[in-house]
Amino acid sequence: MREKQKALIVGVNINHQADFPYSMTELENLAAACHIEVVAEITQNLNRINKSHYMGTGKIEEAKRLLEETDAGVVVCNDELSATQIRNLEEELDRKVIDRTLLILDIFAERAKTREAQLQVEVARLKYMLPRIIGSRESLGRQGGGAGLKNRGAGETKLELDRRKIEAKIADLNKELEILVLQRETRRSQRKKNGIPLISLVGYTNAGKSTIMNALLRRSHQSPSKHVFEKDMLFATLDTSVRKIKLANHQPFLLSDTVGFVDKLPHHLVKAFRSTLEEAATADLLIHVVDFSSSHYENLINVTNHTLKEIGIDHIPVIYAYNKSDLADVEFPVVKGRCVYLSAKQDVGIEELVDIISGQIFKNPIHCEMLIPFDDGRLVHYLNENANVLSTSYEDNGTKLTVECNQDDFEKYQEYVV
Template sequence: MYETTAKRERAVLVGLQTGRQPDFLWKLAFEELKGLVETAGAEVISDVVQARKYPEPSTYIGKGKLQELAAVVKELEANLAVFDSELSPAQVRNLEQALDCKVLDRTQIILDIFAGRARTKEGKLQVELAQLVYSLPRLTGRGIAMSRLGGGIGTRGPGETKLEVDRRRIRQRIADLRAELREVRQHRQTQRQQRKKREIPVLALVGYTNAGKSTLLHTMIERFGTGSHVADSGRNRLFDTLDPTTRRIELPGGKSIIVTDTVGFIQRLPHQLVDAFRATLEETAEADLLLHVVDASHPEYEIQMETVYQVLEDLDASRKSIITVLNKMDLVKEEWLPDDPCSEHTFRLSSKSGKGIAELAAWVASRLNRSAVRMQVFLPYSEGPFLSKLHAKCKVYSQEFEENGIRLDLDVIPEYRERIAPFKVN
C-alpha cells in the first residue's frame, strides 16, 4: 500500500452478478476487486451485491438496490463506492448524485495503482496514455471522481490535471504520447535484433499478478547473474512490479540468456492498459521461451492460469514454447499438483527458498541448447499452417515469395527436421 499521511478512504464494494459467467468465476473477480481497492490504499468496510440479468442503463444497479447502497454508505460513513465493472459517464454522474460520495469503477482502481507504481519514464508514459484514453470520453459531467479538490484514489498521476485541459489538448497529448511510445517500440525492436545477431536467447517471465515472478527473477540473478542485480521487495501485493526488468544470466553449461520480467496479468485487464503497454508486452511475443509462473498456493490457481493464456492469445504469443512453474510450493499442503497440459514441462519449486531453481535452470539450458540446423527449404502455399509454426519457433533469416510457394533460409529445431525434410533444397 502507498505510504500516506492522509486518512484512508472508506470504501463500499458494489457488484452486479448477471449470470454471464459461472458463479465461482464472478466471486473470484469480486474478491480480487477487494484486493485491488486495498492495494490502492482504501479500507473496504462493506459490500453490496445484486443479481439481475442486465445492468441498469442509468445507475448500473436497480433502483431498490441503489437505495440500499445509499443507506449503507450513509450509515458506515463511507466516502468511496467502487463498482466491479466499467461505468459510463452518465452512470457515474447519477450514482454520485444518489450516493453523495466519490464513485469509481474497476478500471479506475487499476489505473490508479499503475500510476502509483510507475517509476521509469517509459512506465509513466504508458500509464499517462492509458489514463487519458480512459478519461477523454468522460470529460463531460465530471463529478466527485474528477474533482481536483477531493484527492485520494483515482486522482493520482496525470489525472490531477484533467480539469485544466480541454478535449483538443488531451487528444494532442495522447498523440504525443503515442509518438513517444512508438520510439520506445522501435528502440526495443533494435535491441531484440541485436540480441538475435548475437544469438542470445530470451526467456520471458509471464504470469498472474502476485505469482512470484519478481522473486523468481531475483533468485535466478543471485545464483546465475552476470551483471547488476535487481532488488526484490518481497512484498505480497498486486502489481508490485510494473516497469519491466531485463537481466543477463549464465545458465549451467555456460549458456547465456536474457531474462525479462513483465507486468502481471489479471482478470479483465483494462484494454487501455493492454494497448498502452504493448511496447512492453511485445517482449513476451518476441521471446524464445516463456516461463509461466503460477501461484500454486492460490485456491483458484487454475483459473488464473486460464486468464494468463487468454492474455497471451490476445498478444499473439500463445504459440510460443511455454514452461510452467508451479511456484510457492512451500505454502501448498498437497504433495502433488497436476502438470500443465498447455506447456512443454511443469516444474514445482519455491522461488523464495530457492528449492527447485537449479533443476529449472538446468532444464532451460538443455532446452535452449538443442542444436538447430540451418536449411534452405521451399514450402508450397498449402503448407501455410506449418509456415506459421516455423516462424514461431525457428529463426528465419529470409523468405522469398514465388509463384508456387515460399523459399526460406532458416534454423530448424530438431522437432521439425523430419517434418521439413521433404521440402529441403539442395
C-alpha cells in the same frame, strides 16, 4: 502516509459466474493497494448489467443506507462503468463513484518507475477519461440551443475544449513513446543478432515472477544491483527488465520479467503496454508462473492465457512454474513434463526449472572442440560467457576448449574447430 478513504464495493454477478466471489475479493485487494478501506459490500445477481445505473433500484436504496451507516465516502464498482452510469450513480448516492479500471490505472500510475512505463500509464488514463469528461453539474452551466458555437452553453464549450486538450496530450505522449519503443526495438534486434535465446516470465500479478528471476540471478552470481524489485503486492513490477543468466554447465540465456496480468485488465492498459509486452512476443520460450497456493489458481491461469491470446503471443512454447508450492501442501520440487512445482522464496526447484529450460531451448547444441591461439584471448572469454565450456586445456599453439554452442557461434568460429 496517505489517509485511508472508506469505501462501499459493489459487484454485479452476470448469470451466476463461478469466479465472482474471488473477483470481489480481488476488488477489495485492488482498493487496499489504492489506500482505500472497504467497509461494506453489495452484490447483485442479474442477467445483464443495468445500462443506466449499473445495479437495480432496490440495491441503490440499500447502498444509500449502507453509506449512511458506515460513513463511506466512495463507491467502488467491480466493472468498467460508462460516463452515464458514473453520473447517475453519483447523483443518486451523492458520493464519488469509481470503477475497477480506474483503480488499476491508479495503482499503475503509483508503481510506474521508468519514463516508458509512466508514459504508457498516462496514455491509458487519458484514453479512459476521454469519453468520461462529465464535469460537475454546477460548473457546466445551461447548454444553449441553436446552431453554431456562439449559441452553445458554457458547459458544452468547456467539454469540447477539455476533449481537444486531452486528444492533443495523448498525441504528444505517443510521439515520445514512439522514440522509446524504437530504442527498445533496437536493443531487441541487437540481442537477436547475438543469438542468445530470450525467455519471458509471464503470469498473474503477484505470482512470484520477480522472485524467480532473482533466484536465477543469484545462481548466476549477478550483483544485487542487477536484481529486480520483488514484494508481496499487486503489480510490484511494471517495467520490463532483461537480464543475462549464465549458470554452470548451461549455455546462457536472456530472461525478461513482465508486468503481471489481472482479471478484467483494462483494454487501454493492455494496448498502452503492448510495446513492453512485445518483449514476451519475441521470446523463444515463456515461463508461465502460477501462484499454486491460491485456491483459484486455475482461473488465474485462464486469465493469463486469455490475455496472452489477446495480445497475440499464444503461439510460443510454454513451461508452467507452479510457484509457492510450499504453501500449497504438496510435494516439491517435482517435474511433470513441462510443469515444475517449486518455491522460489525457499530457492527449491530452481535447478529443476533450469533443466527444463535447457531441454526446451538448447535441444540440439553443437558439441565441438576449438583450438584458439593464445593471442585471441577475447574469444576464449566470449565462449566462456556465451557457450557451455565443458573442458579447457592448454596446447603448444593455443587454448583447447570442448564446448556446447549454438549454430550461429559454430558457423562464426568454424576456423578454430578441430
